[in-house]
Amino acid sequence: MEAKIRALLEELPGKEGALIPLLQGVQSTLGYISQDAVEAIGEVLGISESEVYGVATFYSEFRLFEPGEHQVKVCLGTSCYLKGGRELLERLSRSLGIPPGRTTPDGRFSLETVACLGCCSRSPVMAVDGVVYGNLTPLQAKAIIADLDE
Amino acid sequence: MHLKIDDVDVDVPAGTTVKEAAMQSGIRIPGLCDYSGLKPYGGCRLCLVEIEGIRGFPSSCTMPVNEGMVVRTGTPALLDLRKSILEMLLSEHPSNCLTCERAGRCDEAREPMRKVPQTMGCRYCPKDQRCALQETVELVGLEKVELPHIGSSKQVVHSPFFDRDPNLCILCGRCVRACEERFAGAISFIFRGFEAGIGTAFEKPLEEVGCRFCGACVDVCPTGALAERAGRWTGPSSNVVLTTCPFCSANCQIGLEVAGGKLLRVASVGNNLCVRGRFGTGFVQDPSRLKLPLVRKNGKLVEAGWDEALAVAAEGLARYTGEQFTAITSGVCTNEALYLVQKFASKVMNSVAVAPDAISSGIKPEDLISADSVLVVGDLAETNPVTGLALRSAKNLVVVSPLKTDLAGASSTWLAPVPGQEASVLVALNRAISNDDPDLNGLGVNEEEIRNVAPLLAGATVVIGPDCCTDVVVAASRLAKALKGRLVVLGTNCNSQGASILGMGRDYQETIQAIFQGKIKAAYIMGSNPARAMPELVEPLSGLEFLVVQDIFLTETAKLASVVFPAAGFDEVDGTYSGPGGELLRLKKAVEPLARSRPDWQITAELAIKMGAVGFDFEGPESVLDEMQAQPAQNQADLESYVLKVPEEPSDNAHFILTACPSLYSFGSGTRTSRIPDLRYLTRERWTEVNPEDAKSLGISSGDGIVLESNKGSIKAVSRISRRVPRGVLRIDLQSDLDMIMDGRVCNVGVKRDV
Numbered sequence: 014m015e016a017k018i019r020a021l022l023e024e025l026p027g028k029e030g031a032l033i034p035l036l037q038g039v040q041s042t043l044g045y046i047s048q049d050a051v052e053a054i055g056e057v058l059g060i061s062e063s064e065v066y067g068v069a070t071f072y073s074e075f076r077l078f079e080p081g082e083h084q085v086k087v088c089l090g091t092s093c094y095l096k097g098g099r100e101l102l103e104r105l106s107r108s109l110g111i112p113p114g115r116t117t118p119d120g121r122f123s124l125e126t127v128a129c130l131g132c133c134s135r136s137p138v139m140a141v142d143g144v145v146y147g148n149l150t151p152l153q154a155k156a157i158i159a160d161l162d163e
Numbered sequence: 164m165h166l167k168i169d170d171v172d173v174d175v176p177a178g179t180t181v182k183e184a185a186m187q188s189g190i191r192i193p194g195l196c197d198y199s200g201l202k203p204y205g206g207c208r209l210c211l212v213e214i215e216g217i218r219g220f221p222s223s224c225t226m227p228v229n230e231g232m233v234v235r236t237g238t239p240a241l242l243d244l245r246k247s248i249l250e251m252l253l254s255e256h257p258s259n260c261l262t263c264e265r266a267g268r269c270d271e272a273r274e275p276m277r278k279v280p281q282t283m284g285c286r287y288c289p290k291d292q293r294c295a296l297q298e299t300v301e302l303v304g305l306e307k308v309e310l311p312h313i314g315s316s317k318q319v320v321h322s323p324f325f326d327r328d329p330n331l332c333i334l335c336g337r338c339v340r341a342c343e344e345r346f347a348g349a350i351s352f353i354f355r356g357f358e359a360g361i362g363t364a365f366e367k368p369l370e371e372v373g374c375r376f377c378g379a380c381v382d383v384c385p386t387g388a389l390a391e392r393a394g395r396w397t398g399p400s401s402n403v404v405l406t407t408c409p410f411c412s413a414n415c416q417i418g419l420e421v422a423g424g425k426l427l428r429v430a431s432v433g434n435n436l437c438v439r440g441r442f443g444t445g446f447v448q449d450p451s452r453l454k455l456p457l458v459r460k461n462g463k464l465v466e467a468g469w470d471e472a473l474a475v476a477a478e479g480l481a482r483y484t485g486e487q488f489t490a491i492t493s494g495v496c497t498n499e500a501l502y503l504v505q506k507f508a509s510k511v512m513n514s515v516a517v518a519p520d521a522i523s524s525g526i527k528p529e530d531l532i533s534a535d536s537v538l539v540v541g542d543l544a545e546t547n548p549v550t551g552l553a554l555r556s557a558k559n560l561v562v563v564s565p566l567k568t569d570l571a572g573a574s575s576t577w578l579a580p581v582p583g584q585e586a587s588v589l590v591a592l593n594r595a596i597s598n599d600d601p602d603l604n605g606l607g608v609n610e611e612e613i614r615n616v617a618p619l620l621a622g623a624t625v626v627i628g629p630d631c632c633t634d635v636v637v638a639a640s641r642l643a644k645a646l647k648g649r650l651v652v653l654g655t656n657c658n659s660q661g662a663s664i665l666g667m668g669r670d671y672q673e674t675i676q677a678i679f680q681g682k683i684k685a686a687y688i689m690g691s692n693p694a695r696a697m698p699e700l701v702e703p704l705s706g707l708e709f710l711v712v713q714d715i716f717l718t719e720t721a722k723l724a725s726v727v728f729p730a731a732g733f734d735e736v737d738g739t740y741s742g743p744g745g746e747l748l749r750l751k752k753a754v755e756p757l758a759r760s761r762p763d764w765q766i767t768a769e770l771a772i773k774m775g776a777v778g779f780d781f782e783g784p785e786s787v788l789d790e791m792q793a794q795p796a797q798n799q800a801d802l803e804s805y806v807l808k809v810p811e812e813p814s815d816n817a818h819f820i821l822t823a824c825p826s827l828y829s830f831g832s833g834t835r836t837s838r839i840p841d842l843r844y845l846t847r848e849r850w851t852e853v854n855p856e857d858a859k860s861l862g863i864s865s866g867d868g869i870v871l872e873s874n875k876g877s878i879k880a881v882s883r884i885s886r887r888v889p890r891g892v893l894r895i896d897l898q899s900d901l902d903m904i905m906d907g908r909v910c911n912v913g914v915k916r917d918v
C-alpha cells in the first residue's frame with residue numbers, strides 16, 4: 014500500500030496539498046479508503062493517521078468502508094429531503110442495522126447518502142446498484158432491499 | 164506597540180494578540196478555544212471585540228495588535244452578541260445547572276445524582292467547579308438558555324487514565340492542538356455537521372494511533388469532555404503543592420492537588436509532562452504500601468514497632484562491619500537519604516554504599532535545550548520523553564538508533580545501525596573526524612553517511628540515553644572530546660545525578676560480584692529492588708546472613724529481608740534531587756507519611772543512633788543537606804581506562820535480531836509503575852514489534868501469538884505491526900524475565916506463529 018501511495022505522490026507536484034488528491038486516487042482504485050490506505054498516506058505525508066481520517070470524513074465524497082455487494086444510496090438533496098428522504102434513510106438504516114456510511118458486517122449492503130441523483134421530479138429517490146427508484150415510501154424502500162436479500 | 168483598550172493605554176510587543184494585550188492590562192475577555200501556548204484557532208467566537216476602522220466584530224484571540232489600535236471589549240452590542248453565541252453553544256451542552264437559580268446550593272442531592280450514567284448538568288460532571296464553561300457563563304452574564312436543547316447521546320469513550328464524553332464537547336479543538344504540539348497527532352476533528360466530534364482514525368483505541376497518554380489534552384479541555392478518572396468526584400483541590408516528578412531524570416515539576424490532607428491527582432503546572440508524571444504517581448496510594456516495620460520471626464515477617472525493628476536491625480548489622488557489609492541504594496532516593504546512607508555505610512559500618520544507576524553527567528537543562536547541534540543515542544521517547552520533546556527543536560539533530568524512534572523521525576540525519584552496533588558507529592564517527600578509515604564492516608551504516616555527517620558535528624552536544632550500555636557511554640565520551648563538544652549521559656532515575664555526585668557508581672560492579680561470590684554477609688538496601696531487576700540475585704540475596712530493606716512496598720527484595728522499614732512516599736517528604744547540571748530540585752511534602760512510615764533519611768539516622776554512632780542527630784532534611792554540601796567532591800567513575808568490547812557479529816542462522824528496549828509505561832524494574840492499573844493494562848501482553856513487510860512474509864498480523872526462539876530458549880509473545888522497526892529487527896519491551904532467551908539486550912531469534 015505504501016508503495017502505491019508513493020507512486021501516486023510521484024504524479025503530484027509535491028506533498029503540499031497532496032492529501033485530497035491522494036485520497037481521491039485511493040478511492041478511484043480501491044473504491045473506498047481502507048485503514049491501510051489511511052495509515053500509508055499518513056506515513057508518506059508525515060502526518061498522523063487520525064488527521065488523514067479527519068479530512069477523509071469531512072468530505073462526503075470519501076467512503077471509509079469497503080462497499081457492500083449491494084450499494085444503497087439515498088438522496089438527501091433539497092427536494093428529496095423535503096419529500097421524505099430523511100425518513101427513507103432512517104428506515105433503511107434501522108432495517109439494515111447500520112448508520113449511513115457503513116457496510117453491514119456480512120458485507121452484503123452498504124448504505125450511503127448522496128446530495129442529488131438528478132431525478133428531483135421523482136423525489137424521494139434512492140439508487141440501488143445504480144438503478145434509481147423514485148416516489149418511494151419508506152416501506153417500499155425496505156421491500157426493495159428485502160427482495161435483494163432473498 | 165501602543166494601543167488603547169477600553170480607554171486604557173497598553174504597550175505590548177508586536178505579535179501579541181489583542182486578547183493577550185487586554186489580559187495583560189487586566190481586562191478580561193471571555194473565550195473558550197484560546198489557550199496559552201496553543202496556536203490561536205478562532206473557533207468559539209466568544210472573544211469578539213470592536214476595533215476602530217475594522218468592520219464587524221473580529222475575534223481578539225486571532226487578531227494581532229497594530230500600532231495605534233483603539234479596541235472596545237464591552238459595548239452593549241458585544242455583550243449581547245456574546246450572550247447569544249454562548250446561548251447557542253449551550254443549546255448543545257447540558258446547561259440545566261449552569262443557569263439554575265439554585266446553582267451551588269443543591270448539595271443534599273449531589274451524591275446520588277452522580278450515579279447517573281450520563282452527565283446532565285454540572286453537578287453530574289467531573290469538572291464541576293473546575294470548568295471554564297461555568298466561569299464563562301458568569302463572565303458573560305448569561306442567565307437563561309432559551310433555545311431548545313439539542314441533546315446528543317453519543318457513547319463515552321473510555322481510555323486508559325481518562326474518558327472522553329463527546330456530549331460535553333464544545334468542539335473548541337484545544338485537545339487537538341495540544342496533541343499536535345506534542346507531535347502525537349493521535350486525535351483530530353472527525354466527520355462534520357451534527358456528527359462532528361473529536362476522535363481517532365476509524366475510532367481506534369488511543370494507544371493504537373500514537374497516543375502516549377501525556378494528558379496534555381485533558382489539561383487543556385475547558386469542559387468535562389476530557390476528564391481523568393483519578394480523583395474524578397473529589398471536586399477542586401484546596402492547594403497545589405509544587406514538587407519534582409519521582410521517575411526519570413528529566414526532573415519535571417509537577418503539581419500535587421491536595422484537599423483535606425489527601426492527594427487528589429496530579430496537575431501539570433503549565434509544562435509538558437509524560438504519562439508517568441501525569442498519571443503514574445498514584446503508586447503512593449496503593450493499598451499494599453508498607454504501614455509498619457516488619458521483623459522476621461520463626462522464618463516469617465511480622466509487624467513490629469519502630470523501637471523493636473530498629474533494635475533488631477542495629478544488633479544484626481553490628482556483627483558485620485567492614486567488607487562483609489554493603490549498602491545498596493539508587494537514584495530514586497533524595498540527596499538527603501543517599502547522603503546519610505553513604506555516611507552510615509562508611510562511618511558506622513566501615514564500608515561503602517553503591518547504586519546501580521550512578522552514571523549520569525549532565526549539563527543544565529537550559530543549555531541542553533539551546534544546543535544547536537545534538538547527537539542522540541537511545542530512545543528518549545521511552546526513557547526521557549520530555550527531554551526528547553525539547554530536543555526536537557535542535558537545529559542539527561543527528562540520531563543513532565536502529566529503530567525509527569520519535570527523534571529519528573524528527574532528525575536531520577538518522578544513522579540506523581544494526582542493533583547492538585551503536586557504539587561502533589560512534590567509534591566510526593570518531594575515526595572519520597580524525598580522517599582515519601572508519602571501519603564499517605557489519606554496522607549497517609555506510610561510509611558516505613558517516614563522512615557526510617561527521618563535519619556537521621563539530622562542537623555538538625552528545626546525548627546518551629539511560630538505555631545505552633557502558634560501551635556506548637565510553638565511545639560517546641571519547642567522541643564528545645574529539646568534537647570539542649559536551650557529553651550528556653542522562654541518568655536512569657530522578658536522582659541518578661545525586662547518586663553520581665556522591666560517587667556511588669564506582670564500586671557497584673564489584674559489590675554485586677562480591678554478593679554473587681558470597682563474600683558479603685549483610686546488607687542494607689534502600690529504595691532499590693535488585694531482586695526484581697536481576698532475578699539471578701534472588702538466590703545470593705537470600706543467602707545473606709542479615710538483610711535490612713527499606714522501601715515503600717514489600718518488594719521482591721524486601722521479602723528476603725530480616726528487617727523491613729516502611730519508608731514515606733515522594734509526596735510525603737521534604738528533600739532534594741540533583742538535576743542534570745547539579746542544581747537542586749525540591750521535593751515538597753504534600754501529605755503526611757502514610758501510617759507509621761517515615762522519611763528515608765530519618766530512618767537511616769535513627770538506625771545509626773541506635774548503633775551508638777554520633778553525628779546523625781539532624782533537626783530536619785535541611786541540616787542533612789547543609790552537611791552534604793559542605794563535603795569535598797567525590798571521584799567519579801573512570802571512563803578513560805575502559806576497554807571497548809567488540810560486539811558479536813549477528814549470526815545468520817536465525818532470521819531476526821531481537822532488541823529489548825525500555826518502555827515508557829514500565830519504569831525501571833517496574834516496582835512502582837506495575838502498581839498503576841492502567842499502566843499495567845498498557846503492558847499487558849509481551850508485545851513484539853514487527854515491520855509491516857516482515858509481518859506480511861511471515862503471514863502474521865497485529866495481535867497474533869508468536870514464539871521467539873534463540874539459542875538460549877524460547878518465549879511466547881504477541882506481534883504488533885510497527886513502522887518503528889526496520890526489516891529484520893524485532894523490538895520487545897525490556898523485562899526482567901527476558902533472560903529466558905537472551906543474556907544482553909540483543910540476540911538472534913527465529914519467529915514462528917504460535918499454534
Ligand code: SF4
Binds near residue numbers: 331332385
Ligand atoms: S474535548 Fe474538550 S478540548 Fe477537545 S474539543 Fe471538546 S471541549 Fe474542546
Ligand code: SF4
Binds near residue numbers: 342348373380381
Ligand atoms: S494524552 Fe497526549 S498523546 Fe494522547 S491524545 Fe492526549 S495529548 Fe495526545
Ligand code: FES
Binds near residue numbers: 195
Ligand atoms: S477564544 Fe477567540 S474565538 Fe475562541
